[in-house]
Amino acid sequence: MAYGCRYALPMLKLDRLPHFLAVAEAGSFTRAAERLGLTKAVVSAQVARLEDELGVSLFVRTTRSVALTEDGELLLGHARQILAEAESAQETLRSKWEAPSGVLRIAAPLDYGQSFLVPVLAQFRALHPACRVALDLSDSIVDLHSGNWDLSIRLGWPPDSSLKSRRVGRFTQRLVASPALAARYPAPTCPKELEGWPFVRNSALRDHLGQEFSKGAEQRDRIRPDVVAAITTTPAVLAGALAGLGAAILPDFLVADPLASGDLVPLLPDWHLPEGGIHILYAPARFRPPRVVEFVKLLVSAEKARRDP
Structure with missing residues (x-):
């Protein structure tokens, strides 16, 4: 008797995964077939064989919808x-002979992305027109282990030790206010003189x-600011x-233009905050x-x- 055969791990057929992924993302066998350029019957057959090989159900199918099961998730x-x-x-393997191509998927903070990263991506596209860009701008941290992103850009804090990281730049923090607000108070000469000033954070x-x-x-x-408004994005x-x-x-890359135009004025210019x-x-x-290497x-x-113009 072949003991253990019934408990043998199933062999995963990697060439069936694109069919499964297309159905999972499209939520429909018909839309998945259109995306892959195949017939619905071919996609259904490939997913059914994958389920047979794994011994699990990957989708709950009804006449109106397709949803992932727990095993499918x-x-x-x-x-x-x-x-x-x-x-x-x-x-x-093709990089020695081919130009960068495909979708460059990046997650970055909203303030850095809007003010600095988008122009860099415009330069990247001009140099590599075969590439497209998917940019997620959010102050939340994305899961790079999910495989949904090529890279993430984070500011200020040390990176997660489970990830590969490279420091590519730095920024300084600036304490600023509008000219109208600054005119309402005596010009501060030290942080303690900011007591009573309203702050936005x-x-x-x-x-x-x-x-x-x-x-x-x-x-x-250190200061103990009177926070009159707490807002969820830096812009x-x-x-x-x-x-x-x-x-x-605020970070220097975000306030450089308003300071240059006079729309904002610096406070405590002789005092410094930690660099990030x-x-x-x-x-x-x-x-x-x-595409990642070139970007x-x-x-x-x-x-x-930016740092050494």
Whole structure:
């Protein structure tokens, strides 16, 4: 008797995963077939064989809808990562002979993305017209292990140790206010003189207004701001500062133009806040698609030009 045969692990047919993934993302066998350029019968057969080989049901099918089962949800994350790794490997092997291509998928903070990253992506597209871009701008942290993103850009805090990272730049923080607001108070000469000033803060960021000011080698001070408005995005905090809602601590790349135009004025220019790092993060992988390699080169160059014009 062949003991253990009934408990043998099923063999996963990788060539069936694109059919499964298309149905999962489209929510329909018909739309999945259209996306793949195949007939519905072929897609249904491939998914049915995958279910037979794995010994599980991947979808709950009704006459009106298709939904993933619990096992289907489990397979979905792995399928995306497996196919992304396979695509990455293929593109890397072809990179000596082919220009960068495919969709560059990036997640980045809203403020950095709007003010600095989008123009860099325009340059990238001009250099590599065979590439497209998918950019997720949010102050929340995405899961790079899902396989949905080529890279993520994070500002300020140390990167997750389970991810590959590279520091590509830095930013300084500036304490600013509208001229109208600044005119209502005596010009502060030290952080303690900011007591009574209204502040606007980004409620999505950690310890945003509890940071330490420094002047010279020995002077240190902290402020206890009167936060009159807590807003969930940094561009909205900037809008609040411009409107005179309150003073704000904002990154230099976001306030450079308003300071140059006089729409904002610096407070405590002789005092400094801690610098933050700009990090590129990747999920662990042996290969990087050419589109990722070329974009990182361009971003590093753009950051250097920003800091040393």
